[in-house]
Amino acid sequence: MELQVSGETALQQVRVGLGYDVHRLVAGRRLVLGGVEIPHDRGLDGHSDADVLLHALCDALLGAAGLGDLGDHFPPGDRRWKDADSVDLLRLVMEKVGQAGFSLVNCDLTLIAEAPRIAPHRQAMRERIAAATGLSVAEVGVKATTNERLGAVGREEGMAAMAVVLLAGRRP
Ligand code: MG
Secondary structure, eight states: OOOOOOHHHHTEEEEEEEEEEEEEEETTOOOEETTEEOOOSOEEOSSSOOOHHHHHHHHHHHHHTTOOOHHHHSOTTOGGGTTOOHHHHHHHHHHHHHHTTEEEEEEEEEEEOSSSOOGGGHHHHHHHHHHHHTOOGGGEEEEEEOOTTOHHHHTTSEEEEEEEEEEEEEOO
């Protein structure tokens, strides 16, 4: 069976990317998810603001563009990124993706955490990510699920996140 493609699609290459990240939950840290600070009894530990959702998104973007991973571009321990706002990291990653000749079509993110409830903050996260990436809010998916109390995430020792992205670029 032959795949029908429009003239415009034939001139483009599309790339898919996958990102995954996990951070520990500790006392005395802010909880920042999807660029939004969320009230909680603990926060995620890390060198930057430890925004696990945005780190997964950045890794998906870099992977799709063939640009390595977040650690290559923002080494942990580098003082420039100490307590960095991960929205700024996302903006820098988007610049690198653009320089490599790609534009972002959509992204879809999943947070895996037992608590707190994400639904009240979902729209704010989508808007923040849309503003940083140039997508419309409709092109930014943010979902959350629990780990059914299984494993380290289930014991609330940390949170995990996954992201997928689709990039479009001109054929070389
Ligand atoms: Mg991380």
